Amino acid sequence: MKYSAGSLVALLILAGCSADADPGTARIEQLANGAPLHIYEQIQAIPGPLPTDLRIGVAEGADEYMLGDVRSVDVDGDGNIYVFDAQAMMVRVFDDSGQYVRTVASQGMGPGEITRGTGIQVVGDTTLWIQDPGRYAMTAVALDGGGEVATAPMPIRRFGYVWEGGVDGVGRVWQPSNRNLDPNAGMAPTESGPRQSEVVNFVVRRDLFGGELDTLDLAISEVQSYAVILDRGFSIYQVPFSPAWKVRVAQSGDTWHANTSAYRLARVSPVGDTLLVIQVDQSADLVTEEDARELRERMAERGQEYVKIGSELAALMPEYKPLLLGFWLDDGGRIWVRVGSDPEAPARFDVFESDGNYLKSVLLDELMPPYLNPSIRGGRVYGITTDSLGAPVVFRTASWD
Secondary structure: OOOOOOOOOEEEOOOOOOOOOOOOOOEEEEEOOOOEEEEEEOOOOOOEEEOEEEEEOOOOOOHHHOOOOEEEEEEOOOOOEEEEEOOOOEEEEEOOOOOEEEEEEOEOOOOOOEOOOOEEEEEOOOEEEEEEOOOOEEEEEEOOOOOEEEEEEOOOOOOOOOOOOEEOOOOEEEEEEEEEOOOOOOOOOOOOEEEEEEEEEEEEEEEOOOOOOEEEEEEEEEEEEEEEEEOOEEEEEEOOOOOOEEEEEOOOOOEEEEEOOOOEEEEEOOOOOEEEEEEEEOOOOEOOHHHHHHHHHHHHOOOOHHHHHHHHHHHHOOOEOOOEEEEEEOOOOOEEEEEOOOOOOOOEEEEEOOOOOEEEEEEEOOOOOOOOOOEEEOOEEEEEEEOOOOOEEEEEEOOOO
């Protein structure tokens, strides 16, 4: 294993841009390993609108259009939309006009069925892969409804609310994860209070149908949390506005990763060599006293014993909010960076080519929870939101071209 060089000191090789330079033009510097570092001044371009042109899902109506707990969406080359509903535990298919076509996988223990799925991905022209931690397996079903065509083991027996991994273009399944450097980190806390530790962020990869597990270490980060011991057990709370590490693997097999506290994304090769870094000199929003007050009030609503917990959690919040809510790769290898710290604001993306060149910024109509991954294909964003009644809705934007 080895660490990527994304954190290496940059060496200037080209003169900087003038103070009034176009914010879409990068100043190119060089990392210590020779890889390019693209530095952009704060991107102030007014984002172009990317309006919604299709919505699927109703609070009341035909069963096929009533969605429960939508956790994943993807699209094939013909524009058919695949919707994974974890409440119904099935994958429904809708055509490019939003009409229900068929169900390609449903709940059960048999071939091509789902026990406890977390996400889906269309691979090629014929196959849909489903992560099913209920069987610690990946299940592939035919896009035309022909049932199961293959199964493969999950790369690691660790999963979350949604599938954060995927299948790359060279036939490997990948999954981001981390490991704590504190040997006692897995033990139950013995007292209430702050907990701080260092974790190694990495990505695990393996050929779909077997082979050795390959682990690529990316970076070490600090994690701060708060342990609470009560009569009925203990809980671990994440400190609000704490940064997170985000990882995406391109179809080429290269890995992109970023810490949300900084607008800095690194691209590394399959063997861990840093190939490119994109950096935007963006200002972060301050964590305010209003943010702290809201946290204290939310905790106090749980009971008197949480009043002190809320105050101590508020005191641990960082000075600045994260700069990024996440990033995703589209079918052309472009990077869509969701900028901002407010998950309840309409989604804004800065879009870069895979070589680091800035293309444009776009603004969606939709409020899109950042923990639910969109699929971006053909210049369109396919995502998950809710309607005015709180019912899940899958949306598609117009093309950005």
